[in-house]
Amino acid sequence: MALPVETFFLRPDAQGTLQQQIQQMIAQGILSGRFQKGEKLPSTRKLATHLGVSRITVTIAYTELLANDYLVSRGRSGYFVSENAPAPPAFDLAPYGPDAVDWNRAIGQRFTGGATPTKPQDWSDYRYPFIYGQADPTLFDHANWRLCALQALGQRDFTSLTTDYYDQDDPQLIEFIARHTLPRRGINARPEQILITLGAQNALWLTTQVLLTQRRRAVLEDPSYHALSDILLQSRCHVTPVRVDQDGLPPDAIPPDTDVIFSTPSHQCPTNATMPMQRRRALLDRAREMDALIVEDDYEFEMSFLKPPSPALKSLDSDGRVIYVGSFSKSLFPGLRLGYLVGSEPFIREARALRASVLRHPPGHIQRTAAYFLSLGHYDALIRRMGTAFHERRGVMEEALAKHDLEIAGRGAYGGSSFWMRAPDAVDTDQLTQRLREKGVLIEPGRAFFAGPDRPTNYYRLAYSSIPSGRIGDGVAHIAEGIHAIS
Incomplete structure (x- = not known):
């Protein structure tokens, strides 16, 4: 070379x-x-x-x-x-010298040390990976995704591959979301009201930056998606956690000075609770009474294999008060990092400008590939295949959990891909997680999902999205043994 x-x-x-x-x-x-x-x-x-x-x-x-x-x-x-040239030393070269910069003083705002835990990159090497949010290679449609990617690389799609859209998005992907994805959730939206994001987390970050200041107050569910807690902490707004119950976020517990309410009504994260229609209307009424906005993360609605999902909260919104967050990252694969925001034009306009100043737009080739995968019907076929597999795995896991007397704290009425579990009060699931890793078992401790200094330590999440049915029984047996050994 x-x-x-x-x-x-x-x-x-x-x-x-x-x-x-x-x-x-x-x-x-x-x-x-x-x-x-x-x-x-x-x-x-x-x-x-x-x-x-x-x-x-x-x-x-x-x-x-x-x-x-x-x-x-x-x-x-x-x-x-020359092949005989002196070889570089095998050891790392010493640095030129210590930094002359006092980084404790130079760093104006810190983003490390949040609640979001680090998941092991080698999760697939574990025999019993009850780990949430990873793609199962046995279910994913590799062949058709590859064909769609090749099609998006063709001369016909040269513009989508090479163009700097600046603050715009792939029109084919926007059209599919507007005409197919959103109507299934009961939502009508124009292209000007849709913005493509790098997954749901990026959508939540953009929303937080646009809507919240140091003087405004946000409400989030407790427990909730731990990355959202980090995002709100970084925004320096006032944050009020509100403990959820079996029906999700209780509207009456929301403080009257709230500006923005973050909620997962269709499938609460991580408890899997589904908010009933009566409470959804009460939540909208409460927000209208306070003149607050609601950010609806329509988390995992695609995995409703037990019965059809309820319409999105956004579908009940007649005021433009609800900002809707959707994502293809969970249903396709997490490395895709593709989601979307739906909201009133003034909000989307500001979110679009912020996105443009940070990353311009998600890569055009990825957007066009996803548009082909969706429009050619491969996405719907994948969801059906995943739903069938998850339904079977869920049944196997329920039997195994019942056999070993492990308590399910939240199971989800419509389906999903995980169980929210509760261990005896004496069990610290952080310690349990470390013990189980030695036996090839991966679980998610629940502490990071809670807010405040006195977080419960005995909750954990078990996902069945990435583990074959045949391994679930033995894996659950190892978890039961670990819990009994600690308690």
């Missing part, structure tokens, strides 16, 4: 003649490992023109490096890094 001439530059503070500086520059590149053995150097003419020096100066520097076996000349092919 040829080394690009742009890799070479003379340092303004370098010592010695130009010939010596060029020699040192190339030798250091080889000794540091940046220039690999066998790689071709620029011609003497090309390097001389790039550095602004005479060709004879470069030629002499190359000749010296040839003599020291750093380089080798291959006739008319040019100069290459």
Whole structure:
């Protein structure tokens, strides 16, 4: 491989003649490992023109490096890094020196240390991965996704692949969401009211940045999606957690000075509770009474394999008060990072401008690939396949949990992909998680989902989305043994 001439530059503070500086520059590149053995150097003419020096100066520097076996000349092919050149050290080179910057003072706002836990990257290597939010490779439609990606790479879709949309989105994807996805949730929206995001989390971040300030108050469910807690903390707004019950968020418990209410009415995260229609109307009435906005995260509505899902809260909204968050990341695969916001035009306009200043728009090729996958019917077929598999796994898990007397705190009336579990009060599920990993079992401890200093430690989540039915029974047995050993 040829080394690009742009890799070479003379340092303004370098010592010695130009010939010596060029020699040192190339030798250091080889000794540091940046220039690999066998790689071709620029011609003497090309390097001389790039550095602004005479060709004879470069030629002499190359000749010296040839003599020291750093380089080798291959006739008319040019100069290459010698196979006998000194090898870079196997150990990491020491840094140039300690930072002169006091980062404790320089950092104006911190984003580390939030509640969101880190999931193991090697989750698929565990025999019993009761882990939420990962794609099951045995269910995903690899072949048709690949065909859609290839179609989106074709000459016909050159514009969607290469165009800088600036603050706009792929029109085919927007059209499908407006004409097919949203009507299934009872929502009517124009293209100007839809914005594509990098998943639901990005949608929640954009919403928080646009709607909340340090003087405004947000209500979130307790327990709730831990990443939302981090997002609200970073916005520096006033946050009031409201404990959910078996029907989700209770409207009467929302403080009167609330500006924005974050809720998951269709499938509460993480308890799986579904908000009844009467309470949904009461929540809208409460928000109207306070002149507050509601951000509806329509979490996991696609996984309603037990019975059809209730219409979205947004479908009941006649005031433009509800901002709707949807995502394809959970139903397709989490690495897709593709979601969408639906709201009134003034809100979407500001969210669009904010998105443009941060990341312009999600990649056009990904948007067009998803548009093809959706419009050709592959998405619906995938959802049906996943629903069938999840239904079977759910039944197997319910039997295993009952067999071992493990308490289900929330199971979801419509389906979903997980159970919200409660262990005896004496059990710390953070400790339980560590113990179970040694047996190849992955679970999610529940502490991170709760707010406040006195978070319950005995809750945990068990997902069945990424574990085969045949392994569920043994995995649950290991969990029961771990719980009994601690309690």
